[in-house]
Amino acid sequence: MEVGSWKGSGLPSGPPQLPSSVTGPSLDSARAQMLALGPQRLLAQDEEGDTLLHLLAARGLRWAAYAAAEVLQTYRHLDIREHKGKTPLLVAAAANQPLIVEDLLNLGAEPNATDHQGRSVLHVAATYGLPGVLSAVINSGVRVDLEARDFEGLTPLHTAILALNVAMVSPDPCSRVLSIQARDRLSCVQMLLHMGADHTSQEIKSNKTVLHLAVQAANTVLVQLLLELPQGDLRAFVNMKAHGNTALHMAAALPPGPHQEAIVRHLLAAGADPALRNLENEQPIHLLRPGPGPEGLRQLLKRSRVAPPGLSS
Numbered sequence: 001m002e003v004g005s006w007k008g009s010g011l012p013s014g015p016p017q018l019p020s021s022v023t024g025p026s027l028d029s030a031r032a033q034m035l036a037l038g039p040q041r042l043l044a045q046d047e048e049g050d051t052l053l054h055l056l057a058a059r060g061l062r063w064a065a066y067a068a069a070e071v072l073q074t075y076r077h078l079d080i081r082e083h084k085g086k087t088p089l090l091v092a093a094a095a096n097q098p099l100i101v102e103d104l105l106n107l108g109a110e111p112n113a114t115d116h117q118g119r120s121v122l123h124v125a126a127t128y129g130l131p132g133v134l135s136a137v138i139n140s141g142v143r144v145d146l147e148a149r150d151f152e153g154l155t156p157l158h159t160a161i162l163a164l165n166v167a168m169v170s171p172d173p174c175s176r177v178l179s180i181q182a183r184d185r186l187s188c189v190q191m192l193l194h195m196g197a198d199h200t201s202q203e204i205k206s207n208k209t210v211l212h213l214a215v216q217a218a219n220t221v222l223v224q225l226l227l228e229l230p231q232g233d234l235r236a237f238v239n240m241k242a243h244g245n246t247a248l249h250m251a252a253a254l255p256p257g258p259h260q261e262a263i264v265r266h267l268l269a270a271g272a273d274p275a276l277r278n279l280e281n282e283q284p285i286h287l288l289r290p291g292p293g294p295e296g297l298r299q300l301l302k303r304s305r306v307a308p309p310g311l312s313s
Contacts, residue, residue, distance in 0.1 A: 030067035042071050049082035057092040057100050065092070066103050078109050085116035093124040098136035105140035118150035119159075126160035126192065129167065129185035138195065146197045153204025157197040160188045161210045165217035178221075189222070199229060200237055208242040215250045218259040220266070227270045235271030244279030248272040252284035252301070256294045264297055274304045 034042060037052075045051055053072055056065035069088065072078045079087045089109040092100040101121065105111055114120050122144060125133040137144055147155050154162070167182040178186065193199060199210050206212075214222040231237060239246050248267045254260040268274070274284050285301040288294040 025063075027063045027066060030063035031070070033064065034067040034071055039071055039075060042068055043075065043077055043080075045080070045082070049084075051077075051080055051082075051088070053080075053088045054082055054086070054091050057088045057097060057104075058095045060095065060097045060100065062097075062099050062103065065100050066107075069104055069107050069109075073107050078104070078107060079113055081115075085114070087113045089113060089121055090115055090119075090124060093121045093130070093133045094128070096128070096130050096133060098130075098132040101133055102136040102140050105137065105142050111137070111140075111142045111144045112148060114148070114150070118148075118152075120145070120148050120150075120156065122146065122148070122156035122192070123150050123154075123159050126156045126188050127163055129160075129163055129181060129188055131184055131187040131191060134188060134191045134195075138191075146192065146195060147201060149204065155197065155201055155203075157189070157192045157199065157201070157210055158203050158213065160185065160192055161213045161222065164189055164222060165213065165219050168217070168219050168221070186221070189225070193229065199226060199231075200240065202240070202242065206242055209237070209240055209247075211237065211240070211247045212242045212245075212250060215247045215254075215263055215267075218254050218263065220259050220262050223263050223266055227266055235273075238267060238270045238272045239276060241276075241278075246272065246276055246278075246284070248274060248276075248284045249278050249282070249287055252287040252297070253289075256289060256291070256297075260294070261297060264300070268300070268304055274301045 042052055051068075051072070053065060053068040056068055065088075069078060072080065072088075079089070081087055082091070086094070087109065089101060089104045089111075090113065092104060112120055114123075119127070121133065121137060124130070125137075146157070149155060150159070164182065164185040167179060167185045202209050203213075208216070211223065211226050214226060227234070227238070238248075248264065251260060251263045251267055254263070277283055283301075285298060288298055288301075
């Protein structure tokens with residue numbers, strides 16, 4: 001396996017419309033319907049660039065979509081784009097239609113096609129928290145680029161982490177119960193990591209790793225998950241810098257509370273170095289907010305700074 005990839009097992013011509021007859025119960029009947037329509041009508045695009053296949057994929061009409069895709073494949077237009085640059089595959093992904101996603105990939109749709117925002121099928125699944133779509137990609141056996149960057153400089157894993165952080169915001173900061181949305185987005189993070197996504201990659205604009213993003217959002221669940229990943233040099237990962245700041249710097253700057261304390265302790269236990277300085281020559285201890293709240297962490301960071309190598313945790 002290559003690094004950064006995964007390999008698993010009667011309409012008028014003109015703007016397409018969804019005829020009532022395309023909801024047949026079988027692939028054979030759908031093929032007969034598409035044959036009756038003819039290639040010219042199947043290749044026609046409306047004012048937004050949608051073909052009939054785009055519409056069928058969005059509605060989840062699997063057999064009709066499959067039959068239409070077979071025709072577009074024959075004419076080498078399976079990756080035809082609508083006005084936002086979405087191929088039928090990307091439309092099916094955004095509509096959370098895993099079966100159609102898998103069908104299109106098996107028929108030869110370009111798995112690394114991107115829309116006008118640079119988002120691939122993996123980015124789409126990560127953005128909306130669609131583990132079923134990621135499963136479809138895996139099941140298809142196609143090779144996909146796990147490190148593709150969208151136009152914001154984010155990989156699918158970065159996108160999944162950011163989406164999870166949003167879903168993890170709870171009115172009750174002590175709640176340990178994840179919403180269905182958060183569980184789905186966490187599943188996407190876990191699946192991308194299982195597929196081989198590089199957790200040490202840094203986003204383009206700020207150089208943050210997924211650990212920085214998790215710490216910045218005070219996402220203790222995610223921080224713990226990332227620190228428990230099998231990796232060669234955990235200490236090096238934990239001490240990576242984003243514009244001079246390590247994850248421990250970011251943790252020290254968080255609002256005081258149980259999340260901050262838990263994250264600081266997790267990072268120190270994983271080998272975070274409290275003696276490292278950022279571009280302003282500050283150590284993490286200097287970023288703790290004033291007041292009695294962080295006093296316990298202040299003492300912990302002081303002890304850790306002077307502890308012999310290997311005992312700083």
